[in-house]
Amino acid sequence: MKLQTKIILTSTALLFILLVIANSSIYFIFKKTMEDNAMERLQAETSNVTNGLKQTSATVKQANLLRAYLPPNGMIRILPKSGGPLVVSVTDQTKELQDLPYSYYSNEQTTIKEDDGHLYAISHTPVIWTNGEVVSLEVTEQLADVEQSLQTLKFILLIASLVILIPTIFAGRLLSKIILRPIKSLIHTMEEIQVSRTFKKIDLSSSSKDELDQMANTFNNMMDLLEENYKKQEQFVSDASHELKTPLTVVESYANMLKRWGMKRPDILEEAIEAIHSESLRMKQLTSQMLVLAKDESQWxxxxxxxxxxxxxxxxxxxxxxxxxxxxxxxxxxxxxxxxxxxxxxxxxxxxxxxxxxxxxxxxxxxxxxxxxxxxxxxxxxxxxxxxxxxxxxxxxxxxxxxxxxxxxxxxxxxxxxxxxxxxxxxxxxxxxxxxxxxxxxxxxxxx
Structure with missing residues (x-):
């Protein structure tokens, strides 16, 4: 995988994770706030119903009274300890709420429940019914406004995330090009060096004073050092060859002389042996000196x-x-x-x-x-x-x-x-x- 692709994917993935965390936090905080407000409102309505039941005379039918307190998109039920509801009060628009499951509660409580993809706020409070039995007054309200607000918030967060992510991908691509430009130049220069077998440096048209600019300068300085050392090495090899050429030539000449007349003329034999011995010692000394110079001080x-x-x-x-x-x-x-x-x-x-x-x-x-x-x-x-x-x-x-x-x-x-x-x-x-x-x-x- 190319470095440019890694930069784009990494930056996009990190931003996506941050957006998911931020959007989730916003969504759940908003949902919790809306649900708390709905429960507080429903608790107040339930309290009004309870007070109304207490203050109403016996001549007024309880079912009619409950209809008067009925929420526009809600339902009121009277639930005994056992058996089905004693009273169910709904409107024509909320008849489907009758099918919601129910339970008797002996204490006051308000909860948010989800059924069939819809949110409901349900409040229970104990009251004394006309027959003297303690029943549970259940007030249920469908939170359609909360559902709509949450859907709207989801849509807004999704659009906002796309608005942020899409430009970020292009910005990451642009940033990766800027970052990789000197690296690509370095690669291109190294490939040219490999092909041409010559020392080349990166062309620095402008100085950005950053780490990439420092890398390019370091590479150029390294090329200068390598070129200098290479020239010194060439000169050293050339000089060494030149220095060794003379004694080798002398040795070869006297060896040829020995092959021709060495056995017949003692004076030539002695002269040749002395010259060969002298040049051999000089080559040995020269080789020993070159080996010393070739070693680094740390190897001594x-x-x-x-x-x-x-x-x-x-x-x-x-x-x-x-x-x-x-x-x-x-x-x-x-x-x-x-x-x-x-x-x-x-x-x-x-x-x-x-x-x-x-x-x-x-x-x-x-x-x-x-x-x-x-x-x-x-x-x-x-x-x-x-x-x-x-x-x-x-x-x-x-x-x-x-x-x-x-x-x-x-x-x-x-x-x-x-x-x-x-x-x-x-x-x-x-x-x-x-x-x-x-x-x-x-x-x-x-x-x-």
Missing amino acids: KLHMEHVDAAAVCNQTIKHLEQAFERTIYLNIKTDHPVVTADEKRLKQLLYILLDNAIKYSEKAVEVTITKSESFMITVTDQGIGIPKEDLSNVYERFFRVDKARNRETGGSGLGLSIARKIVEAHSGRIEINSQEGKGTSVTVSFPL
Whole structure:
């Protein structure tokens, strides 16, 4: 069932129920009021008949007296304790009332009864008859005016309900169109996206500032985000393919060389094995880095603990000094160089920052540990620096500053992307300050 049909049916059904409840309440309240008025009127007439019987002399026939008090559309009967009525007083227009069932009542009471689809008000009161017997005086009146009023009220309520329901159906249809217009536009746009395989947005000709307008804006923002992520993914795949293409080409070339002359020339064999081994390690490192970037921080399962940052820095510096035969200074400007972090990730972060500093600088590198409002580790080099226009791009995957595109120094361009993810996973912050030709300073801050 369509949403538009559901809206129309639901709104119409709810209104119909409310109308039934309201109309029923009006009808029964009106009926009760009319019946109460009729009973009060009949009680007064019965009291008049009783008083008349008491004050009338014995010479006047009781039957004639009852006819004098007879209601225009009613009947008077004298009912003994047993047997049929002693007296029945009716008019020519109310002869059919004689067939109404009767009962003797020893007390006063007035009721409303329905017989054969007609309403009757019946009042009973005990009186002493001429023979000294206590009988029940029954005064009956057909409530034709009440029946007519109730029929008129039914007709009015029915017409009023139709007058309300019919426009409501059309109003519900119009309202559903207004509500569903942006939803249909959303569906149409999504179908176009599915067919054309392109990113499209909902055309917002006017702003209604409601939830539907908010939904459309949210969808458009989502499309912008998806398109941006899709382009980044395409760029990432393209860059990854490009980065892997070179080592694969080198491996293939040396493999072909080995097939031709490798067994006959030891120098080519050694050169090919060394090149293949080197390129294999580079592909392994590149693949490992890409897998790190592909994972979300929530999947890293950090083991947070109190880590002696000074000891970690000393160990890392020692390894890199031996590997690259470079000088790296460590300055500790705090008495308690302990930080809450994952020790393995902290080591990985230091390797990335120090590796970059060593690659882009021929002079000594300095590592500084400080603690104030946060725990900070700063890696400073005196190398080629980064142009100001490139500072905002250095965290992008596979990005390398133009002066560093030589593969011997430039690396894969993934290091700072991984470094930023490590810092963000620790709820920290990374900042780079650099001047071209003077050097670069990278500061990572961890919350205390």
